Amino acid sequence: MIGAWAVLSAVLVAQPALAVPTAVGDVSSSVSASLDASVADAAIVKAAPVVGFDPGNIISDALFYDSGAMSAAEIQTFLDQKIGSCQNGRCLNVLTVEFSDRARFVSQTTGQLVCDAIKGGRMRASEAIYRAQVACGISAKVILVTLQKEQGLVTSKAPTDWNLSAAMGASCPDNAPCDPAFSGTGPQIMKGTQQLKAYKATAFGRQPGVHFITYSPKAACAGQGTNVNVVNYATAALYNYTPYQPNPSALAAGFGEGDTCASYGNRNFYNYYTLWFGSTQNVDADRAPFGGYNIVVERGQITVQGWAIDPDEQTTALSVSLTVDGVANWGTFTANSSRPDVGAAYPAAGNNHGMNGVFEIDGGEHTVCVTVKNIGRGQDANFGCSTISVTTASPYGGTSAEAVPGGVRVTGWTLDTDTKDALAVHIYLDDSVSAHVANAYRPDVAKVFPGFGDFHGLDVTIPAAVGDHKVCAYGINVGRGSNALIGCHDVTVVAKGDPVGRMTAVAQAGGVRVTGWAHDPNDGSKSVGVHVYADGKAVASTTADLARTDLTDAYPGVGPNHGYDVSAKLPAGTKQVCTYGINIGLGTNALLSCTSVTVMSGSPFGGIDTTLESDGVRLRGWTIDPDTQEPIAVHVYIDGQAQAITANTSRPDVGRVYPGYGALHGIDALLNVSPGSHQLCAYGINVGAGSNNLLGCTNFVVPSRSPFGGTDVTVVPGGVQLRGWTIDPDVVEPIDVHVYVDGRAVAVLTANSPRPDVARAYPGYGPSHGIDAKISMPPGSHQICSYGINRGPGENALLACQSITTTN
Incomplete structure (x- = not known):
């Protein structure tokens, strides 16, 4: 496909290179035609043979290249009907797609339009399909199929x-x-539609005529196919897009699967089109209205000119319908103006078939499609679509709105080019309306609209209650055009300019710490006072002047220095703590927040646990004395013997639960303890009110530091096989084993054979502690003893002694 890309890129003006791939996908794959239950149309009879498929005329040009086949609303309704309830939020009927603006593309080779300019952005999938239809002249029905x-x-x-x-x-x-x-769905819709149009408009790839069309891309099916007389551009485009025709087995299978050389893309195109939209061949197309049109654009107005005749009712003036920006029947008129030139060309029809439909229209880019209504046989005729740019005749302008204490301030400008006078402005605040005049000094507006003067500005303040409001301003039209919306804004008003803010309160030793922020919307540059109350009594005051850089995002323009951090002494117990922002200017002092805080006092609390390690016992835990934020002493008793440590290790989890005390209250100490059974008890040592408090007691056994394990012997020819295992708890490496026979040392072994079972029982030591060795000895009765040789603390340990009788 690289060569096809290079050729087609040379025939388009201002257009990225167009690849001409053979389109494949989950449903049209040449390998499988299976229909997943989640995507199958309920109307499909899977095994019914395909009827009426003509490989040389899959679909007519009139139906294929129909830029007015469906409106955006009709596309959306169709998708809603086909999909119903979406299960994952990404179905076409609920999907929002995105694509970039597309420039107008014209073929350098043919001079024909490929696609008109397309405005990109984020939109519903149905709108993207509609825009592609109008710009490229490919029916939305074709795109959907x-x-x-x-x-x-x-x-x-x-x-x-x-x-x-x-x-x-x-x-x-x-x-x-x-x-x-x-x-992506948006780029795919644009690219796929553009490709379908490009084959005809650029005269690229297969064109109408006789072509050999294969059945399948599979190597095993090479050469299988037939010569097909492709009679129109639409069918040629389909073969360029998917270059295979269904073989007899694919057609016999309906929507199902044929043999190994079957393909399904163009068969399924035909099946879905006829299932959803009827025949692929326009019935009585030659009986549809004919004629032509052009659009004359003026300021705020368009005039649709042209002519139209229905061959079945040649003397009857026809109804003309305009679809503008996807809105069907946006305007209608009758083509009954005198056109002697048309009457001369069609004497039987007469002169009165001219179009002269005049309509006011908003300024901006618009797509206007012209449809002439059929009478009798045939069908409505889509005369085409045009993209136009209209200069507005309605008022120009713009506004902004901001909340101010007790109301909303609306600023901006507006003027109507039909008058130099200051324009009336109606402002709607929710359901109420007030009238104003845009006569404030705005020399910047005069520079853009010379000759209209400097006084077209708007700056008004409208009273508003606390809460959310919708504020919309309209410039009142003079002359041609209509009243124009010059701004609509959602505004949240703070009543009377009372201070706003937030508060967090946490218990700490001897009281409470209160933090938060506060500012007065009347003057964001000043710091407000904050008063703290506990159970209705004032206990502290401060000024909200600390740095809080996060506020600049939420309240741009007020600055960051509106934070506060204050402590208050309180007796033990549960208190209702509230903060008040002290008002500046309009408004009153305002409650910022209230919360319940329990101030603690008394004896230490916390907990401990112990784990055995090679060097002793590890004591971990935490403790806090509610009367101090500092770490406290902990007395540890092992079998009644005391030693003192300090609970000052970082415990972020404790800090999160008790934020007023911080994280430095952890216990983590390694205590040397001799082998044997022991009891450990830990006490938090009290500070202030209360008494020393038991944090916990635990019993544990420190194993011997000497080697441990076991052996057994099995008589074998010429001696015995000694097997077993041993570990020295002080090391993870294998240790030596001494073997004695009848009291005499006969072997020094290393216990390093693999013993996964030992590793599972003692996971910290690994598997290499096994014993597996042959000990030679003469025939007779013997006693065999094995010893684990100690390393570090402890002593050599007898693993086992066993009496056996050996033979030759």
């Missing part, structure tokens, strides 16, 4: 990331990965 036959998206209730990223199969050839430049 392609989305279905490629990835099953029109009926899928739970599309995957892959389904959405390769939605149209655009730039996804059979023999290479998809091009990541066009990944």
Whole structure:
């Protein structure tokens, strides 16, 4: 496909290179035609044979290249009907897609328009499909069917990331990965639609005529296919997009699977189109209205000119409907103006078939589609779509709105180019309206609109209650045009300018610590006073002037120095702590927050646990004395013998539970203890009120430091086989084993054979502690004893003694 990319890139103006891949996807794959239950249309009879499929005329040009086939609303309704309730929030009927602006593309080779300019952004999938239809002249029905036959998206209730990223199969050839430049539902819709149009508009790839069309891309199916007389551009485009035709087994299978050389892309296109939209061949297309149109654009107005005749009712003036920006029947008129030139060309029809529909329209970019209503046989005729740019005749302007104490301030400007006078402005605050005049001094506006003067500014303050409000301003039109919305804003008003803020209170030794922030909206540059109350009594005061950089994001313009941090002494017990912001200017002192805090006093509290280690016993835990934030002493008794430590290790978990006391209250000490059974008890040593408090007692056994293990012997020819294991608790390495026979040393071994079972029982020492050795000895009765040789504290240890009788 690299060569195809290079050729097509040379025939488009101001357009990225167009690859011409063979589109494949989960549903149209040449390998499988299976329909997943989550994407299957309920109307499908899977095994019913395909009827009426013509490989040379899959769909007519009129239906394929129909830029007015469906409105955006009709596309959305269709998707809602097909999908229903979405299971994962990513179905086409609820999906928001995004793509960049597309420039107008024209073929250098043919001079034909490929696609008109397309405005990008974020929008519903139905809107993206509509814009692609209008800009590229490819029917939305064709786009929908392609989305279905490629990835099953029109009926899928739970599309995957892959389904959405390769939605149209655009730039996804059979023999290479998809091009990541066009990944995503929005880019896929734009790219796939552009490709379908480009084949005709650029005269690239297969064109109408006789072509050999294969059945499958599989190597085993090479050469299988037939010559097909492709009679129109639409069918040629489908073969360029998916270059295979269904073989007889695929057609016989309906929506099911044929033999190994079957392909399904173009078969499924035909199946879905006829299932959803009826025949792929426009019935009585030659009986539809004919004619032409053009649009004359003026300031705030368009005039649709042209002519139209219905071949079945040549003397009847026809109804003309305009679809503007996807809104069907936006305007209608009758084509009954005198056009002697038309009457001369069609004498039987007469002169009165001219179009002259005049409509006021808002300024900006618009897409206008012209449809002439059919009479009798045939069908409504889509005369085409045009993208126009209109200069508004309605008032210009803009506003901003901000909350001020007790109301809303609206500022901005507006003028109507039909008058130099200051314009009336109506401002709606929720359901109430007030009238104003935009006559404030705005020399910047005069520079943009020379000749209209400097006095078109707006600066008004409107009273408003506390809460959320919708504020909308309208410039009142003079002359052509209509009243214009010049700004709509959501504003939250703070009543009377009372101070606002937040508070957090935590218990600490001897009282409470209160932190937070506060500011007065009347003057964000000043620091407000904060008063602290406990159970209704004033206990502290401060000024909110500490740095709180997080406030600049939430309240831009007030500055960061509005934080406070104050402590108050309180007796033990549960207290209701409240803070008040002291008002500046308009408003009153305001309650910032209240919370319940329990101030503690009395004896230490906490807990301990112990673990055995090679060097002794590890004591861990924590303790706090509620009368101090400092670490306290802990007395540890082992079998009645005391030693003192300090609970000052960092314990962030304790700090989170008791934030007023901090994290430095942890206990972590290694205590030397001799082998044997012991009892350890720890006491928190009291500070202030209360008494020393038992944190916990625990009993533990320190094992001997000497080697331990065991051996056994088995008589073998010429001696015995000694097996077993041993570990010295002071080391993880294998240790030596001395073997005595009848009291005489006969062997020094190393216990390093693998013993996974020993490792499972003593995971800290590993598996290399096994004994497995042959000891030679003469025939007769013997006593065999083995000893683990100590390393570090402890002593050599007897592992086992065993009496045996050996033979030759």
